[in-house]
Amino acid sequence: MAQKLVHSKILALKTTLSEALEGKGAGSILFERRAKGVLVYLSLRREGKQERLKLGNYVDKTLVEWRAYAAATSLEARRFPSIEHYLTAEKERARASQRLADIEARQGTLAQMLDAYVDDMERRGKSSAKSVRGALKLDVLTPFPELSKRKAKEIEPSDVAQILRNCLTRSVAHKGRGVRLTKATANNGKKRQADKLRSYLQAAFAFGLANDLNPLRSGDSVEYGLKTNPARDVPTIEGANRANTWALTKDELKSIVLAVERLPDRRRAIAKAMLYLAGQRVEMLCRVTWPDFYNDGEHSDVLRLLDLKGGRGTPPREHLLPITNRLAEILSPLLALKDLGRAPGPFYLRGTVCIAPGTALDIFTVLGDQLSEQGLTRRFTWRTLRATIETHLAALGVNQERRAWLLSHGRSGVQAKHYDRWNYLPEKRADLDRWARYLDELAGNPSADNVVTGIFAKTA
Known part of the structure; x- marks a missing residue:
């Protein structure tokens, strides 16, 4: 058995020392004194030629660790015709590993x-x-x-x-x-x-x-490395869409209309506008600026809303509403802000701060809490009121197609989406007038009970 070297002997060497590795053809581990210290090599004899591969500086590992490392390197290097071929393969493997590391580093959380x-x-x-x-x-x-x-x-x-x-x-x-x-x-x-x-x-x-x-993505930008969509296999929440299958009754809506009249001035003006505009989406109303009010020369005064709903790349859709005489009265406290010159649009609190959609929605959420506690209505939100308004419009005789025009519901079918460019302002004017009369009767005319008889009888 070949003699094993010891640590002290390696530290004291003047030139070189070697120790055979276990196994036939495994070569030996060579220690050589240099100016920078003792260097470690793997020595292999291949096809009658002695080759050496530098492994590192002796002080970087213990003697036991160097033996294990040299043996593993020898086993790997002997798979190739020469040390040169082995080094070439190692460089390529290092480059591939670096590429994977770069990709991993770019992959986002x-x-x-x-x-x-x-x-x-x-x-x-x-x-x-x-x-x-x-x-x-x-x-x-x-x-x-x-x-x-x-x-x-x-x-x-x-x-x-x-x-x-x-x-x-x-x-x-x-x-x-x-x-x-x-x-x-x-x-x-x-x-x-x-x-x-x-x-x-x-x-x-x-x-x-x-x-x-995406071919337009920068080559060094964040990647995610996704293969599947983990949320796709999670089922929908059963019962999630039941919340809006009900609408408030006529008596409940009357309580809301009367409660709105008791709100502070600015909130009353905004809340009445939301109701008399037949439940338009609050996000659309909060985007309104003064240029969105104009006279189109054919249908008189018009309010332009922008509907941003739609798929990727879908341009905003104009949703036009006629300003009827009653709507002009309802909106007058808001439109007065224009003359003051302090606000770029009507839906502003204190005349200077644009009301956030959430703040506008909260007006009716708070009303829903208060009126339900008083036993006048069930608990409701603006979402409930939108469903209520559409239900009452249907009961007033406004058919599904006209309600879709009035409330900017999505259009389906090639004809509706791509060819029908009529704005339906005359139809909308008639339906907004009908809706305003209905709300006015609820607010102060006892004969309102005769409108749409029996359809909205208060439920137990």
Whole structure:
């Protein structure tokens, strides 16, 4: 058996020392004194020729570690015809490993992907971008910080399911009222919110999948390495869409109209505009500026709203509403701001601060709490009122097609989407007049009870 070297002997060597590695043809480990210290080599004899491969400086490892390292390197190097071939293969493997490391370093986290998804929504002018960002922060980024730091490609369907369970069971997070844990029901909106969150996550992962394949993406930008969409396999939340299958009765709507009259001046003006404009989307109203009011020369005064709903690349759609005589009266406190020159549009609080969609929605959320506590209505929100308004319009004889024109519902079919460019302002004027008379009668004319007899009888 060949004699084993010892640490002290290697440190004291003047020229070179070697020790045979175990195994036939394994070669030997060679120690050589140089100016920088003792260097370590693997020595192999290949086809009658002695070859050496530098392994490193002796002080970097222990003697036992050098023996193991030299033996492993020898085993690998003997797979190639020569040390040169081995080194070439090692360089290529190092380059491939570096490429993988670079790709891995560029692959974004779940948090990065969600932020990029919402940023993309904002670039495309999507009106829901702000609410989507808030929902993702509330239900994903804040409660799951560790999960958010994981690579997006590492997220599993089970992780998405966990996020949705938390959304269903977390404390209510609205105006500080989250002091109790509420059971998820269709009425309190938690099932609906969880299902919306599921759709946001599914869309975000779809964005991540498309991002990597986008030829317009910069080559050194963040990639996500996604192969599948983990949110796609998570089922929809059963019962999530039940919340808006009901509408307020005529008596309940009357209580709301009367309660609006008791609101402070600015909020009363904004709330009445929301009601008399037949329940338009609040986001559209909050975007209105003075140039959006104009006389079109044919239909007199018109209000232009921009509908930003639609798929990727869908341009904003103009939604025109005629300003009837009654609407002009209702809007007069808001339109007076123009003469004051302090606000760029009508839906401003104190005449200077644009009302946020959430603030406008809260006017009716608070009313819903107050009136339900008084036993005058069931608990409602503006979402409930939009369903109520459309239901009452139907009862007044406004058919489905005309309600779609009036409320800017999405158009389907080739003819409606691409060829029908009529604005339906005469029809909208007639329906807004009919709706204003209905609200006015509810507010102060007892004969209003005779309108649409029996259709909205108060339920038990």
